[in-house]
Amino acid sequence: MSGKEVRDALGNNIKLFRFHRELSQADLAGEAGISITFLSDIERGNKWPYPDTLSNLAQALKVPVYELFKGQDDISDEAKSVIRQFSEDVSRVMNQSLESVYKKYNVL
Secondary structure, eight states: OOOOOOOOOOHHHHHHHHHHHTTOHHHHHHHHTTTTHHHHHTTTTSOOOOHHHHHHHHHHSSSSSGGGGGOOSSSOHHHHHHHHHHHHHHHHHHHHHHHHHHHHHTTT
8 A cells, every 4th residue: 555545544434433423523623632624634635643643533433543544445335435425415515505605795
């Protein structure tokens, strides 16, 4: 696995475990002692967390640290589909919310 693949697997796994625990990014970030922005960057594979942060994330998600690094081959197609659908739903809702705010304040 390349470094990018490891970061992507980490981010996808965190997102999957967070979804299964029904935690928002704000909830998980708070429990792990990091900012929502940093968690978002980790989940998108853009940032690499320090070991203490990894430990805090795993503890908050109630999984061993090694589970955060499983390759995508270890994740079922159903889980991948759930992650993809969840991400699409969140993006759609965020875009609708932003559009509503833009209209309200005549930004468009």
